[in-house]
Amino acid sequence: MIKSEKIVGPGFYEKVYRCVKTVPYGYVATYGDIACALGSSRVARHVGWALSALQSPEKNTEFNNENIPWHRIVSSTGKLSNRKDNLRANFQKNKLLKEGVVFDDNGKIKFDQHRWHIAML
DNA sequence: GGTTTGACCATAA
DNA sequence: CTTATGGCCAAAC
Numbered sequence: 361m362i363k364s365e366k367i368v369g370p371g372f373y374e375k376v377y378r379c380v381k382t383v384p385y386g387y388v389a390t391y392g393d394i395a396c397a398l399g400s401s402r403v404a405r406h407v408g409w410a411l412s413a414l415q416s417p418e419k420n421t422e423f424n425n426e427n428i429p430w431h432r433i434v435s436s437t438g439k440l441s442n443r444k445d446n447l448r449a450n451f452q453k454n455k456l457l458k459e460g461v462v463f464d465d466n467g468k469i470k471f472d473q474h475r476w477h478i479a480m481l
Numbered sequence: 482g483g484t485t486t487g488a489c490c491a492t493a494a
Numbered sequence: 495c496t497t498a499t500g501g502c503c504a505a506a507c
Contacts, residue, residue: 372504391489401490402502408488409504415488433488441488448488 372398376410379478383432386459387476388469390436397478407433408441431455432476438468 379394395404411430431452435441442449453463462470 392491395489400502404489404502405487406489406503412488413505430488435488436490443486443488452488 372403372406373410373413376407377414377428380411380428380430380433382479383429383476385429386461386474388432388434388456388461388471388474389476389478390434391441392436393476393478394433397480432459434469438471440467 375398376394379397380389383389391404391407392401394407395401398407411428411433414428414430434452440449440452442452456469457463461474464470
């Protein structure tokens, strides 16, 4: 008997990428939203992990960072997530602005206009 | 195989 | 508003 069914399985990363791809141009979603769409809101961290793997030159194979709009994924607070590098957040913000996503004065995305509801798998 | 780290989230103070 | 804490789980060391 299995103790608890793992939310994250062999295809977890792929699921994450697939969800991210469903976010259309000009919309954003949060890590928690994607995690919830995948089955549990508790795996939000892994969503971030999966996306970080995209930018590792070795780890992305069929899922290139160009195929996946990772910049449309932000934290639930509406701010951009970057643990260490501010440069990445800047790049991300630039990308979003280019798509027409609006930030308020506090640097937070206006979810009212741009939040996307992730479809369940 | 324990410890640390990580692009998180919700809640509490 | 900020800071702290607990939860959750995989990868790297």
